[in-house]
Amino acid sequence: MTASDSSTPLKVLFLSSDTGGGHRASAESLGGQFQELFPGSQYNLHDIHTEDGLPPWNRLVDNYKHLSAHPQQWKMFYKITNTEAVNVIFDTAQKMTCEKAMRNSIMEHDPDVVVSVHPMMNNIPALSCQKISQETGRYLPIFTVVTDLATAHSMWFCNGVDRIYIASDECRKIAKDRGNFPDHKITQIGLPIRTxxxxxxxxxxxxxxxxxxxxxxxxxxxxxxxxxxxxxxxxxxxxxxxxxxxxxxxxxxxxxxxxxxxxxxxxxxxxxxxxxxxxxxxxxxxxxxxxxxxxxxxxxxxxxxxxxxxxxxxxxxxxxxxxxxxxxxxxxxxxxxxxxxxxxxxxxxxxxxxxxxxxxxxxxxxxxxxxxxxxxxxxxxxxxxxxxxxxxxxxxxxxxxxxxxxxxxxxxxxxxxxxxxxxxxxxxxxxxxxxxxxxxxxxxxxxxxxxxxxxxxxxxxxxxxxxxxxxxxxxxxxxxxxxxxxxxxxxxxxxxxxxxxxxxxxxxxxxxxxxxxxxxxxxxxxxxxSIKAKSWGAPHAARDIAENIGKIALKWKYINDERERLNAEAEKLKLGTLNLDGDE
Structure with missing residues (x-):
């Protein structure tokens, strides 16, 4: 396998939640593109809050359904949580109560790459991926694909991820102002929509x-x-x-x-x-x-x-x-x-x-x-x-x-x-x-x-x-x-x-x-x-995002595999099971 071998399949783990249909739809669209671009690839969707979180995190879907049915309540919740102070409180609470469970779930899926398509699944999952990399010796890249168009919550923008994908200049500004993202970690392609x-x-x-x-x-x-x-x-x-x-x-x-x-x-x-x-x-x-x-x-x-x-x-x-x-x-x-x-x-x-x-x-x-x-x-x-x-x-x-x-x-x-x-x-x-x-x-x-x-x-x-x-x-x-x-x-x-x-x-x-x-x-x-609508459209955004993430993930997969191979050979030399001629 080479670092750019697109025939190599990938195991992709999407972090998402059914708080609105857009997150799942984007994940499914991206997953389909991974399978088409990298034949044999597999993907899974995982809701780390519902499945791994403690109250109130595991009630995220039900709470969203209630708030979205009461717009004024949602407006107040959105405004309060869209602040740096509240983000720090949320991250600290999740780190103390949910991080280890999230990390174990991610390891059970054994992915080559993790992709977050949800605003509340970036900072702590990024920390989990870092710890997994340290524990396993295999670097686990994590990416964020923002599924909001022009106005995006500050929780989307966690600088701990490898790269973030956005759809508009408005989101770019938020990523730089609120997330302190450097330009090389921001890729503006479009919103991933159905194939x-x-x-x-x-x-x-x-x-x-x-x-x-x-x-x-x-x-x-x-x-x-x-x-x-x-x-x-x-x-x-x-x-x-x-x-x-x-x-x-x-x-x-x-x-x-x-x-x-x-x-x-x-x-x-x-x-x-x-x-x-x-x-x-x-x-x-x-x-x-x-x-x-x-x-x-x-x-x-x-x-x-x-x-x-x-x-x-x-x-x-x-x-x-x-x-x-x-x-x-x-x-x-x-x-x-x-x-x-x-x-x-x-x-x-x-x-x-x-x-x-x-x-x-x-x-x-x-x-x-x-x-x-x-x-x-x-x-x-x-x-x-x-x-x-x-x-x-x-x-x-x-x-x-x-x-x-x-x-x-x-x-x-x-x-x-x-x-x-x-x-x-x-x-x-x-x-x-x-x-x-x-x-x-x-x-x-x-x-x-x-x-x-x-x-x-x-x-x-x-x-x-x-x-x-x-x-x-x-x-x-x-x-x-x-x-x-x-x-x-x-x-x-x-x-x-x-x-x-x-x-x-x-x-x-x-x-x-x-x-x-x-x-x-x-x-x-x-x-x-009609002309102006077409100028703002990005019909192939899902394909382009999947291709970009896939190429980076394949490089890390190649590096990880080479590192394991070299470590294995070094271990054999250390144990004396490999002679100078290479015969066991």
């Missing part, structure tokens, strides 16, 4: 080219979709509630119907059999009639006050201004939302909203909102403090630094106390004479997700890192509708600043539908977003 996405990316090529369109239609046909020549939207629920997912589908149906967009809406329902069956029998005409009745009621009860409140509370807003649609787009607006909800500004907004409603007795004063083709663009987070200053005037214009964000276009409002109250003119989508032909299909568990993403023109999903990486690999524009506070928050900025998607909260389904409709009816915009 099928790389395969489909090769077959698809340029999504917007005639060849790409033809391949897309052939995939639609192979999937047995009812139509192959309509605009197709893929909706994934993820962690979103049943109600929000259903409301988004309803809003999409109405938007496409009213604007004359022929479309197919594919809804991934997963375990939600109730939603899948409901979509099969839903009376879409009755749904639209009910929605229009609610629109009329909202129109009569004063949208001027409600529209601003919707940006604070996240409740659905029946106005159709694209500025309202984008009120939740970008991280700066998240900052506004937090400030408004916790300061006197929010109280003033609520008081004025109530005063407006009382004053007009349920009838709104006439005002018009300007409509743009895309959500309002907000300045990025990270500006200097004076540029982040927020000013609010009496008409509730919000100014962030040098930029004005007009949630309410009060410049056009008529402030005339002598005039009679009038119903506000609402800028509803222009009704097309030719109504859209819209089909909705509910899907259960999807095993061919790469093919469904090829078939789609737009993806609507939560901001999971794996989903975003998969969509980008197939040059698919993405509308984000929710995120888990903490590690998924930066993913929103990643997509929006990358130019291949937007974020509109799932509590505003009309805004989601309106913006997606804009994308489907603007070929130039769709092409631009």
């Amino acid at each position: 099928q996405f790389g395969q489909q990316a090769e077959l698809l090529g340029d999504r917007m080219s005639p060849e790409g369109v033809q391949y897309q239609q052939s995939v639609r046909q192979n999937l047995g979709l009812p139509v192959v020549d309509k605009k197709t939207v893929l909706v994934m629920g993820g962690g979103e509630g049943v109600g929000s997912l259903s409301n988004i589908v309803n809003a999409l149906y109405m938007e496409f119907y009213d604007r004359g967009i022929d479309a197919l809406i594919l809804v991934v329902c997963g375990r939600n059999e109730k939603l899948k069956k409901d979509l099969e029998i839903r009376d879409w005409d009755a749904m639209m009639a009910d929605a229009r009745a609610k629109q009329s009621q909202s129109k009569a009860f004063g949208l001027r006050s409600l529209s601003f409140q919707s940006c604070i509370s996240g409740t659905p807003d029946m106005t159709t201004s694209s500025q309202q649609d984008g009120c939740m787009e970008g991280s700066v607006t998240q900052k506004i939302k937090r400030i408004l909800s916790s300061s006197s500004i929010g109280k003033i907004a609520s008081q004025n909203a109530l005063a407006d409603l009382n004053e007009i007795n349920g009838v709104a004063t006439t005002t018009k909102t300007s409509r743009s083709s895309s959500p309002v663009s907000l300045p990025p987070v990270g500006e200097q403090e004076d540029e982040d200053a927020i000013e609010v005037d009496d008409e509730f214009h919000i100014k962030i630094g040098k930029d004005d964000v007009n949630y309410i276009d009060s410049n056009d409002a008529e402030d005339d106390s002598t005039s009679s109250p009038q119903v506000r003119d609402v800028d509803l989508p222009e009704s097309s004479t030719q109504k859209g032909n819209v089909t909705v299909v509910g899907l259960g568990f999807v095993t061919k997700m790469a093919e469904y993403m090829v078939a789609a023109d737009v993806l609507i999903s939560k901001a999971g890192p794996g989903t975003i990486a998969e969509a980008a690999s197939l040059s698919l524009p993405i509308m984000l509708t929710s995120f888990l506070p903490g590690q998924e928050e930066g993913n929103v900025d990643y997509v929006v600043s990358g130019g291949f998607g937007a974020f509109i909260e799932d509590k505003n389904p009309d805004g989601v539908a309106r913006e997606v409709g804009n994308w489907l009816t603007n070929e130039e915009k769709a092409k631009e977003m």
